[in-house]
Amino acid sequence: xxxxxxxPAGPRGVLVDASWGTxxxxxxxxxxxxxxxxxxxxxxxxxxxxxxxxxxxxxxPGWFAEAHRRTAAPxxxxxVVPARTTCGTVGDRTFEAHPSVAADGxxxxxxxxxxxxxxxxxxxxxxxxxxxxxxxxxxxxxxSLNVERCMEVTARMAAEHLAEAAVVVxxxxxxxxxxxxxxxxxEVVHRMVQxxxxxxxxxxxxxxxxxxxxxxxxxxxxxxxWAVPPDLxxxxxxxxxxxxxxxxxxxxxxxxxxxxxTTAFTDDEEVFARLFAARAxxxxxxxxxxxxxxxxxxTLMRELLPPQLHSVNGVDFAGAYRASGQSERVGGDFYxxxxxxxxxxxxxxxxxDVCGKGLEAAVLTGKxxxxxxxxxxxxxxxxxxxxxxxxxxxxxxxxxFATLALASVSRRGSAVRLRVxxxxxxxxxxxxxxxxxxxxATRGSLVGVFEDITSTTAVVELAPGETCLFFTDGITEAxxxxxxxxxxxxxxxxxxxxxxxxxxxxxxxxxxxMLATQWLGGGSHDDMAVVxxxxxxxxxxxxxxxxxxxRYTA
Amino acid sequence: MTTVSDHPAARxxxxxxxxxxxxAVRTGDESAAYGVARDALESGWQVEExxxxxIAAVQVKVGTEWAADRMTVAQEHTATAIHERVVAAVAxxxxxxxxxxxxRVTVACVDGDWHALPARLxxxxxRQRGWQPDFLGAHVPTPHLVAHLHRTGPRxxxxxxxxxxxxxxxHAAITxxxxxxxxxxxxxxxxxxxxxxxxxxxADLWAPDARSAAEALEGGIAGHRPAVAGPPADxxxxxxxxxxxxxxxxxxxxxxxxxxxxxxxxxPMRDYSDRQRERTAEDIAHIVxxxxxxxxxxDGELFTGFIGWTADILEARNVPAVCLHPALDLLADQLKxxxxxxxxxxxxxxxxxxxxxxxxxxxxxKRA
Numbered sequence: 001x002x003x004x005x006x007x008p009a010g011p012r013g014v015l016v017d018a019s020w021g022t023x024x025x026x027x028x029x030x031x032x033x034x035x036x037x038x039x040x041x042x043x044x045x046x047x048x049x050x051x052x053x054x055x056x057x058x059x060x061p062g063w064f065a066e067a068h069r070r071t072a073a074p075x076x077x078x079x080v081v082p083a084r085t086t087c088g089t090v091g092d093r094t095f096e097a098h099p100s101v102a103a104d105g106x107x108x109x110x111x112x113x114x115x116x117x118x119x120x121x122x123x124x125x126x127x128x129x130x131x132x133x134x135x136x137x138x139x140x141x142x143x144s145l146n147v148e149r150c151m152e153v154t155a156r157m158a159a160e161h162l163a164e165a166a167v168v169v170x171x172x173x174x175x176x177x178x179x180x181x182x183x184x185x186x187e188v189v190h191r192m193v194q195x196x197x198x199x200x201x202x203x204x205x206x207x208x209x210x211x212x213x214x215x216x217x218x219x220x221x222x223x224x225x226w227a228v229p230p231d232l233x234x235x236x237x238x239x240x241x242x243x244x245x246x247x248x249x250x251x252x253x254x255x256x257x258x259x260x261x262t263t264a265f266t267d268d269e270e271v272f273a274r275l276f277a278a279r280a281x282x283x284x285x286x287x288x289x290x291x292x293x294x295x296x297x298x299t300l301m302r303e304l305l306p307p308q309l310h311s312v313n314g315v316d317f318a319g320a321y322r323a324s325g326q327s328e329r330v331g332g333d334f335y336x337x338x339x340x341x342x343x344x345x346x347x348x349x350x351x352x353d354v355c356g357k358g359l360e361a362a363v364l365t366g367k368x369x370x371x372x373x374x375x376x377x378x379x380x381x382x383x384x385x386x387x388x389x390x391x392x393x394x395x396x397x398x399x400x401f402a403t404l405a406l407a408s409v410s411r412r413g414s415a416v417r418l419r420v421x422x423x424x425x426x427x428x429x430x431x432x433x434x435x436x437x438x439x440x441a442t443r444g445s446l447v448g449v450f451e452d453i454t455s456t457t458a459v460v461e462l463a464p465g466e467t468c469l470f471f472t473d474g475i476t477e478a479x480x481x482x483x484x485x486x487x488x489x490x491x492x493x494x495x496x497x498x499x500x501x502x503x504x505x506x507x508x509x510x511x512x513x514m515l516a517t518q519w520l521g522g523g524s525h526d527d528m529a530v531v532x533x534x535x536x537x538x539x540x541x542x543x544x545x546x547x548x549x550x551r552y553t554a
Numbered sequence: 555m556t557t558v559s560d561h562p563a564a565r566x567x568x569x570x571x572x573x574x575x576x577x578a579v580r581t582g583d584e585s586a587a588y589g590v591a592r593d594a595l596e597s598g599w600q601v602e603e604x605x606x607x608x609i610a611a612v613q614v615k616v617g618t619e620w621a622a623d624r625m626t627v628a629q630e631h632t633a634t635a636i637h638e639r640v641v642a643a644v645a646x647x648x649x650x651x652x653x654x655x656x657x658r659v660t661v662a663c664v665d666g667d668w669h670a671l672p673a674r675l676x677x678x679x680x681r682q683r684g685w686q687p688d689f690l691g692a693h694v695p696t697p698h699l700v701a702h703l704h705r706t707g708p709r710x711x712x713x714x715x716x717x718x719x720x721x722x723x724x725h726a727a728i729t730x731x732x733x734x735x736x737x738x739x740x741x742x743x744x745x746x747x748x749x750x751x752x753x754x755x756x757a758d759l760w761a762p763d764a765r766s767a768a769e770a771l772e773g774g775i776a777g778h779r780p781a782v783a784g785p786p787a788d789x790x791x792x793x794x795x796x797x798x799x800x801x802x803x804x805x806x807x808x809x810x811x812x813x814x815x816x817x818x819x820x821x822p823m824r825d826y827s828d829r830q831r832e833r834t835a836e837d838i839a840h841i842v843x844x845x846x847x848x849x850x851x852x853d854g855e856l857f858t859g860f861i862g863w864t865a866d867i868l869e870a871r872n873v874p875a876v877c878l879h880p881a882l883d884l885l886a887d888q889l890k891x892x893x894x895x896x897x898x899x900x901x902x903x904x905x906x907x908x909x910x911x912x913x914x915x916x917x918x919x920k921r922a
Binding site (some may be wrong): 143147148149287294327329481482486495503504506508510514517518522537 | 584626628672696698701703704706707806829835838
């Protein structure tokens, strides 16, 4: 605002007239030497010591006296530049002072009280800052389902925006607590601490989920060393301890610290800390719940996941598995190798396909795999084994059925001998050293449907470099290809397999799984499982330098 | 890296070691291959040197020998499988110098990428250097990768992609990893010369090899928190023209149509066997896939480079590279309304026309 051009001031010495003497805003007239000439009623309330003749420097705040000195330069008859509006505090209020310079060098100062506007603006800026902090905290916290990461984000954001340093205390077992510290430098440190949380004022209550103890009740001197981030310099000046509310049980507690030099926490800051803690607590709880669920799933899933295959008694086994769903790890296909105890005995390899997909089918594969494990002592007689398995499936509440192929495998000199039986499953393929592909002459009924089942067993001899391949229909029925709508098919599998003569078992399963997956070209598919049983080409490493086989196949 | 100088045996020469390993993997002799690695270690090589200067170097040769048709697919797979086993054996040859003290890192190949060896080598190098790597293997579906990140909270993800057609998938994986607050180091031939696509797809860093990746992690990228939910990268603003969407969504139809019209343009095709016809369809599918990827990253050089590499591969197998011309023309006919695609097809055609002989340039990776 520029009011310099029309001076409302009357000539010098003229008494305050009604035009501004009774104005609601304070008005002070001062001369070029810095003495008060006149002031109105409103101004007398603001500057109670000011009387005509008094020096401004003695009766008014410094910022005003200084502004007047600049505006009313001695000797200046007319200001060369428009006088500027100034701001400053008088007591607990803030004013804008608008000068208008009269021809004789007197300056009339018009004061506008803008305390409320300033407070409103400050409150708005504060709210914006807090909203930004909360929004930032939200997106950082929501992005992770990892407990440690969430605690890290909480500690870092709290140290950055709410205090000088922050400590996130996770609920512990007994005296052991996991603490996440962040100091003024923004470095986050995790530490396990053996401590009695009751020694830290307010912490025990916060961890039990009680309302927070007000900051002013906490004696900073009572804060134990383990609750202070290592890089907080100087003694603790003020502390806020607030619970991190969780799903029913507290997710932990947040300790905010300021060193002695800085200001104490205001009530507003404490309320805001609680708001922040509510969001952080929700995120940490969600992450903890996810971690617990993931741990349960991992434990339950472990038995359903396809096993890592390796060489057993001089026979190479390799397997590959891909579940139908993008996010699934298990499905209705399965395989196992049950190694023989001794070199001369037969190992049992099984590959099968339960009708259906997903977790439900996987549960049935688990049942079949367990049953077969229990029936291992009878594995010499495939027909008896399948009969017992069939009986157990028919008597169970599962209404699904399964097809499987099994083989008893043993090493005979440099060759490998397999007794192969199919129970309603595609017979395995054999690739000879010269690239000729054969089909094992075995067939039989699927299991889990008929009371009486039959099957025939074929004997297959593998010379070094030859491989017997077990696979599920997820491979042969993979739909796609360059034209998009063709089945991968048995013929294509046989042609591919023919090129695999002499390849190591794991290279074969990888190659076939790769080609089938690429054939799909990203399209949907059934579960896919492949197992290769090979007579190794070269002498085994174990025979070369005496190391155990397991060290080489990891 | 320092080398052990006070070792009694003379240090095995680099060329000698590579020559012996190459001879072993070419003939599929696993025990001989391990013998070379063991001898190198016993003559004073560091584990990291055996992994990178020996095994990785010979694996590159496997790739170029296959491309030049001097090695069959079966031989190539056998060599790779032997390398995998030797890596596992070498990694456990000696106790790792230090207990893991640098934190956890996830190492994975993007979904659809089957080239596990480079990522595996990186994982072993990181283990040697004191990290705790989780190697998830080849073709890791992005949901599995993200679940792993939530479960383990690693300091960084090292993501490998070998073939450029996996770039859109790599982009999704990078975005998903960064959205969980974990920085991504991208590596592998797919990210182009100098890693030019890595940045555009949002990776925090690109590393040309395992050593640089390890150094990048040590340099502090691990633990750096990417900003979550940022605006989409400006580099991919061109995707708004929907050309990629169309080509990717109608890829198989484009292949069918091109194959059907090709027999008219390219008379020798009429005598093709089913097997040859299928190979041709696969080649066209690769062309369409690479065109789509070039549209995705907005770089015609990706497509031109692929066509040049395909021409090399065909000529190495005595197939004249001119047979690519009609396919490019037919694709241009079908993509009349797509200026970016037309421009890329025209550039590739010009590059093909200017080929004199068959120079063997290293390609973007092996094909199935």
